Amino acid sequence: MLRYYSWAVGEKALGLTPGGEAVYRAVGRFVRKKNQGRGGAFIAALPVVKKVMAVAPVNATIMDVGTGWFHNDAFLLYLAGRGKHRIVLFDVADKALLQYIKNYLEDLRQYSGLLSREIDVDETEIRERLDELLRLPTRSMIYKRCNFELCITRNTNSPFLPDKSIDCMVSNCTLVHIRPEILVPELKSLKSILKDDGFMYHMLGQDDHWAFHDPSVPWPSFNYLRYSERVWRMLFDTRLEYHNRIVKPEWIDIFRRCGLEVVEYNAHIDEQSRNAVKALPSIHERFARYEEDDLAIIHGYVLLRKADTDCGRGAAGKAIKTETIALPALQQRYASRALQPEHA
């Protein structure tokens, strides 16, 4: 696990060096230019999009929280919703580039058959929509065609859009990258912006993200469960990359404190992930009191609604619908790099 630790220490040192963060981001942009958005990145967003299509009104206004480099959820929602949604692309930094977006759209095109089966839209229609977007020469033209609005702000501890203006909020591996002291006020702000009968659906990537840097660490890893706060902060709390290592019972408590009712907490768990937890040499006391299945979650998918409205009233103490779901074959193929494009 040499790379696992040296990567963290290297990032920590670079983050503390004047100008280090700018260098890191510039190198990242250069290195990822050709590949950011490719390789089946959309797979993790599919369950999010399917949930939205099942529960959101047609013509809904949707916010993609932490929209990132190529608007993973948003473009899938555009295709699945046949362009009928208005989609707010919210992030704390404008990370997207035309090149990343085009990489992603080309990738979606390569998997258009699979996508058609997953989101139930005719393959020809998917390809036509993607071809049209791929021909557009600027980001703003693509956004206009898709009815996307960019919303970049770091002022997230008070509502930054009108109250009750959004029907549905989604995120894909975003909340796990937010520090707890920012997360709680931000969730309260998002709750104010959400309509009373609206909902949120968040994908929480709960496996150890530092392990992605070390091919010798078998996936999925939960190595972070070993460390005290002090060690975690010293080694892994960097300015360049951050994972809050919050686990399921803690998430449920945070959502409740923010006035959000947890309607469903679906979790990808399998024997491999349980074995990864069992194989840890130790588990820190912060985590040791939780059930093994609370710790062995690779991805959590959480459906939330406002707790203090007519829709959510009476929710306190109600059982949360929790489903333990094996990693779908598609995601397994993606994780093991066995997912092959269908079209050249």
Ligand SMILES: C[S@@+](CC[C@H](N)C(=O)[O-])C[C@H]1O[C@@H](n2cnc3c(N)ncnc32)[C@H](O)[C@@H]1O
């Ligand atoms: C791992 S990336 C996921 C990006 C995108 N959702 C995707 O699936 O490709 C995490 C994203 O969260 C964003 N982020 C970090 N802190 C945030 C915050 N406080 N509020 C909203 N987004 C945040 C980052 O800028 C980044 O784009």
